Amino acid sequence: MKISAKNILLNTGWQHDITLTIEDGVISDIKPGIDTDAEQYGTVIPGMINCHSHAFQRAFAGFSEQGSEGKDSFWTWRKIMYQFLAQLTDKDAQAIAKQLYIEMVKSGYTRVAEFHYLHHDQNGANYPELATMAKAIFNAAKEAGIGLTLLPVLYQYSGFGAQAPNEGQKRFINSTEQFNQLVSDCFELSKEYENSNVGIAPHSLRAVDKEALSAAVAHLTLLDKNAPIHIHIAEQQQEVNDCIAHYGKRPVQWLLDNMAVDKRWCLIHATHIDQQERQGLASSGAVAGICPTTEANLGDGIYPTTEYMLEGGYLAIGSDSHISVNPIEELRWLEYAQRLDRQKRALLATNKTPSVGQYLWQSAALGGAISTNTNAGELALGKQADLLVLDEQAMSLFAQKPQHLLDSLVFATQNNAIKHVMINGQWVVKDKHHPHEAESREAFSKLLGRVDLSS
Structure with a gap:
């Protein structure tokens, strides 16, 4: 799998127009430039x-x-x-x-x-x-x-x-x-x-x-x-x-x-x-x-x-x-x-x-x-591909230059600004939705209805 990002926070700092190659859940290559065969994203940060x-x-x-x-x-x-x-x-x-x-x-x-x-x-x-x-x-x-x-x-x-x-x-x-x-x-x-x-x-x-x-x-x-x-x-x-x-x-x-x-x-x-x-x-x-x-x-x-x-x-x-x-x-x-x-x-x-x-x-x-004790925590060659793609529409309402992006995310956003989530090289959340969220929410809500703390 390849993904290209307009802005990406690597372990060396912010980089622009970068393509990652991901194999077996790990970042196997990092190259400058947007690869036309890759999935295209805006801003990518570590999970x-x-x-x-x-x-x-x-x-x-x-x-x-x-x-x-x-x-x-x-x-x-x-x-x-x-x-x-x-x-x-x-x-x-x-x-x-x-x-x-x-x-x-x-x-x-x-x-x-x-x-x-x-x-x-x-x-x-x-x-x-x-x-x-x-x-x-x-x-x-x-x-x-x-x-x-x-x-x-x-x-x-x-x-x-x-x-x-x-x-x-x-x-x-x-x-x-x-x-x-x-x-x-x-x-x-x-x-x-x-x-x-x-x-x-x-x-x-x-x-x-x-x-x-x-x-x-x-x-x-x-x-x-x-x-x-x-x-x-x-x-x-x-x-x-x-x-x-x-x-x-x-x-x-x-x-x-x-x-x-x-x-x-x-x-x-x-x-x-x-x-x-x-x-x-x-x-x-x-x-x-x-x-x-x-x-x-x-x-x-x-x-x-x-x-x-x-x-x-x-x-x-x-x-x-x-x-x-x-x-x-x-x-x-x-x-x-x-x-x-x-x-x-x-x-x-x-x-x-x-x-x-x-x-x-x-x-x-x-x-x-x-x-x-895990091979994660930053985006770098050989690291596990755990990454987040920010919601460009949500982030467009705040300071957007790379040096301000995470300040905007941490201090200014009130609604969820995480659009896609990749874990171990697999997309787990796409467009803010998890495939099991509805069934899980229903089961959890029913469980809460059974809990009794009245005594």
């Missing part, structure tokens, strides 16, 4: 990678916004979420994930890292096949056409000091031995699904201890020494205080001191970090997985992105709870939070890339590729 997703929470969006006179927090939200997920079957989980992933693809995400911790049946018992719920996620990704990095979650305790899990967490819990078997099973499953890979996600320092964390990482490394490792960390101030009380150190510092944190690791949120932790994270090569809309929705706080990027840190974005499924909104609020915090403008940019929108898009896409 975005979603570094953090809890798919089932897409069906929970809207259920938790009832006020309580300022007494709500992440922890009260979590109680309602447990009540919701207790009702879901494996078929429900697949229907929700399929709807979510179609929405992701249509909005410009071409790969998702699924932080998957809903392992067992509604009573907390093992399925006959440990990976039943994982298989539902694989199937949903296949039907949606999105690339998948599955991250089975190790979850054992309700708090620091090996506190017993509560009733709402019974569907998450595995012994270390059983978890390692689940990971092995997921590796075998991934061989059946194109454009997928597997890592692990120790849930958090409060949900696993050092022994289990070390054993899970060691097992994963035997399966694949480059497989990604994601972990929730320092999302809430209470979590930081509890970690200090238990370990005598802040969470990120404890992780840096006790684990070989490197580019395999993605630290999700890491909101409440001090200067030493921030600099240690930046120099480690690990990725900070920032989820601006969820962190705002839950009242988590603001990550010190400006300083972190100046120190050479890698970042990726995630939609987490899916209160929003839109990479543009995540990037917009990544920058806006910094502006509000510092009362300055255009903070996330460099002299080399003065366009904030371009800097954010390229940084997050590349960081997402690192966080998922």
Whole structure:
């Protein structure tokens, strides 16, 4: 396949009148000029990678916004979420994930890292096949056409000091031995699904201890020494205080001191970090997985992105709870939070890339590729052909020169400006439509009608 673009954002920057040759899902040639035999497009940019997703929470969006006179927090939200997920079957989980992933693809995400911790049946018992719920996620990704990095979650305790899990967490819990078997099973499953890979996600320092964390990482490394490792960390101030009380150190510092944190690791949120932790994270090569809309929705706080990027840190974005499924909104609020915090403008940019929108898009896409250990995140020779074609009619209403295009996309567009989406060399969305969107939407809507949170 060949595609020609009038404007294309390659890893070297904006280029004009370029033809890509795509073979077996990979960009095999890049040549100047418009090839008359190629498919003709206007503006092409790299696809975005979603570094953090809890798919089932897409069906929970809207259920938790009832006020309580300022007494709500992440922890009260979590109680309602447990009540919701207790009702879901494996078929429900697949229907929700399929709807979510179609929405992701249509909005410009071409790969998702699924932080998957809903392992067992509604009573907390093992399925006959440990990976039943994982298989539902694989199937949903296949039907949606999105690339998948599955991250089975190790979850054992309700708090620091090996506190017993509560009733709402019974569907998450595995012994270390059983978890390692689940990971092995997921590796075998991934061989059946194109454009997928597997890592692990120790849930958090409060949900696993050092022994289990070390054993899970060691097992994963035997399966694949480059497989990604994601972990929730320092999302809430209470979590930081509890970690200090238990370990005598802040969470990120404890992780840096006790684990070989490197580019395999993605630290999700890491909101409440001090200067030493921030600099240690930046120099480690690990990725900070920032989820601006969820962190705002839950009242988590603001990550010190400006300083972190100046120190050479890698970042990726995630939609987490899916209160929003839109990479543009995540990037917009990544920058806006910094502006509000510092009362300055255009903070996330460099002299080399003065366009904030371009800097954010390229940084997050590349960081997402690192966080998922995938050959994606930029358009270059030998890279996977994950790309987006912008809607020229929609973009014609804003500044259109290449140096302004991604600023217009990120900060000015309100409606979806992604017209076509290619993933692994295949068109998954054409003219803003996905082939399974109608049937998926109907099934998802019916599922929502069955959910009862009245008790």
